[in-house]
Amino acid sequence: MDSTISVSTLISTGLGIYITSRVAKYLYDYYTADVHKIPSPARPSWVWGHEMAGFVRSCGMQYRDWFDQCGTTFRYKAALGAGDIICTADAGIINHVLTKHIYDYEKSPMVRPIAERLVGHGLVWAEGDAHKLQRNLLNPAFSIENVRNMAPTVQECTERYITALENHLLSHPGATAVVDVQEWTSKVTLDIIGRVGFGHDFMLGQSPETKRILDGWKNQANMGFDRSAMLGMALLRLFPALSSAPVEALKAQERTRETIKSIARGIVQEARDNLGEDGDWGEKVKGATDIISLLLKSCVTDHGLTEDELLDNIVTFVVAGHETASGTVNYTLLELARQPELQREIRRELAEFRNEHGGREPTFEEYMSGTKLPLLDAVTKEALRMYPAAPQTERIATKDDILPLRNPITTTDGKVLTEIRIKKGQTIFFPVLGINRITSRWTDPDVFRPSRWFPENAHELPDKSQLAAAGWNGSLVFSAGSRICIGYRLALYEFKILLASMLQRFAFEDEGVKLEFKQVGSLQPRVVGRESEGVQVPIRMSFFEEEDEF
Template sequence: MELAYLLFQVAVALLAIATYYTHRRLTYFKRQGVPHDAPHLLRGNMEGFNSTRTIQEIMQDYYNKYRNSKVPFVGFYFFQKPCAFIMDLDLVKHILIKDFSNFSDKGLYYNEKDDPISAHLFNLDGPQWRLLRNKLTSTFTSGKMKFMYPTVVSVANEFMAVMHEKVKMSNVLEIRELVARFTVDVIGTCAFGIQCNSLRDEKAEFLHFGKRSLVEKRHGPLLFSLMFSYPKLARRLRLVKTAPHIQKFYQRIVNETVALREKEHIRRNDFMDLLIDMKNQKEMTLENGDVVKGLTMDEVLAQAFVFFIAGFETSSSTMGYALYELAKHPHIQDKVRAEVEEVLENHGQKLTYESTKDLKYLNMVIDETLRLYTIVPHLDRMAHKRFVVPGHPNFVIEAGQSIVIPSSAIHHDPSIYPEPYEFRPERFSPEESANRPSIAWLPFGDGPRNCIGLRFGRMQACIGLALLIKNFKFSTCSKTPNPLVYDPRSVALSVPEGINLQVEAF
């Protein structure tokens, strides 16, 4: 009886402590005097997450509410995590560039022991992030891009052959699926030396698991919110974010690839070779003198996973949305086609690394697509030290404070981009670009922690779109969705029903 009473007292005490701690968290911005919306006990300000609203929509509504408040940031509760929701572009520049040393970490959940695939470059902080970033940057130099260019063109030519076959069978195609198959084959070939055969095999494993990894998680919204709100506690509880069947697939692929290359002494001078070299080094010294151990197989797995997912999803989504807009705006499509034909004529009817730079209008189309359809809705950062916002002494970002930069909402701010929901590539002409801050365009982030593979992503999107527009005419039809409906379960901006377009071969 005494034991039961003692356990009851302990339970009451723990509940009281948890209640007090939660109350302190959910009243943080009220005590700071920072504008904010009152949070829900569990969802915070994430009402509709994973059910009725995408993260883009949640953040756009919040940004619009406070857009004219003239404050550098407002309070936002990402579930139970209080975040400084940045409203001022000057402050964005301080966080991403000027004061990067104070905001280099993200503070996101990863668990290298129980969920090794989560400990990848996008999530990592501290010395391990700096090591990987420094080492992997060499994969994306101009020389490496030029080396991989013919391979991407080769996959793109196979893509054109498949497209011609598809058009003969039907002039209405689900284009989002087809461009995803193209980018899967590009990433598989260039990064891992693997022939994924997604273009020919509709049941290809790489495409199947790539799509599932964006929407399927180990746990539901409640535990997901706990991992995001309390990452240290989630690690102690040994929570796992990745669905087991997804982790097993990528473990098998990476282990087989590494084993084959090491046994047969195969070198392709690609992303996987770099990871294998880092695995076989016992110790590595960073630029600041820190010494860290070489990569484990689990760490190789995590970096391979994120490179594949990021490379295939962002580029294929961008291509799909670009074709959707070009189909709705035939005069823009005609202008792109004329440019592609002129550039090819000037370069012997071949796409080369140098010729891509001459596709200036097509690159403006890609930039505008990335603005209008921002695949990743926000950037995460965390402060190392207390930071007083310049020009706003009453606004302080405390040490350990999480930060959200709502890049998608910034891209739809009419004071920065007039008529923001209109598709107008001319926004990114040199003249118009010079009239707004460069920090106002953030699909790849900015500063030392921007997207490491942005040049590769742009390259494969540019090659794919150039050849598609040269060979085919795209237009809307009765099956074309208008407006697009997005999947609230996906971490990226995704259309679950796809994008049907009418396609005619030239």
């Protein structure tokens, strides 16, 4: 009797087993998870799901509308059949994923390869134990005491920036000009992180390598507005290995990283040159808690950073430390240009402070207190609400889990869910900008109105749980827990001193432009109707004359 089995029988049997196992897994996941029960927007595209609809509109706006339609937690179809994504503004889920169980949820395979290309294996890219090591190492550099020590350098960089802007205006007829503030503020925030973090002078954007950094970042941001960027992100979600493909957008990110990394090597060598012959740290490094000192000290200890990790962290802080801070200043200036009276009120508050304190400028503590300059503080909160530097983020579950809901969901069959069972690999999306503009939570959500943050107007704000979800406990505006933005104190101080200094020297007028936004590393703008000109924030600037106003 012939006991052999034909090849065709083997193939058909194997195919049958494979299909059966996939169907069984699908049915098991379907009946042991709740994602399919959650409400969803109507009419997804067969190819793009709901994602293209979210991409073509200005960042966050489509998700804001879906929140209004579907509630604070819904599911949407990912592009290219990648599966349903949970989109949420629920404080229970946000707290669970981004604070309590942060290492059970990793960055998306869309985001992590891009972070690797742009900044390498530094703090932004790292997960798990690698992140814990780097975070513990770098926390002292951004303690409140150390950021206070950075204040004089921040002030010095700001004054150099103001002087350069003054000279720029004086070179134009009538000392007035339309200025792309996007270009200018990037230069000063790059100067600040270079000086306070590494003792390196980026020369306010004038050195050749600095120009390459800024041009590289701008080119990358421009590419992020093209629809091909949406396709690239969708493909990366399905096939993370494509991050190594020779695609121009990815190559541009790598070029930016290598430019900064070459500078980083010089910074490291300069610091090492300060080592004494006996191995003691030189005066530049000994006892210091600046970033470069901490990174160097780690490299000579057991279980410290490798040389590449050291360089990648310098790249991380240069990229993240300048771009995020500058953007929020730019969009705030645009809003102030549209509200001349609000400009005057801030100047009046600053002038009254000086009058009450013998003509001096506010100290670090006074800028940061929230009570000494209440209007400036309210402007800061409103700017972060409307223009978060990281306008959206997503996480992937590394294991099966149960998501607690602060706001119960009514399912498609009429049942009420107080928690959502999810499977390993589930994507959870947090559209921060959209969350901060939900119509049901905020009065006039698209209006820049700092007065909503005054104590007497507390009734206009969402309740505490919703306010927490919007980021005012740090959960979304700066992230939270062990992943809270390590430099958030420096970013807040930079924002306030730059805004105060500019308003006391210059007046801003609206050019009538409308901006649209995309997330390209951070929130990036371009002018509607002038898309070919690329990312920019044009504002008319002139000198502020105090005697004309007070």
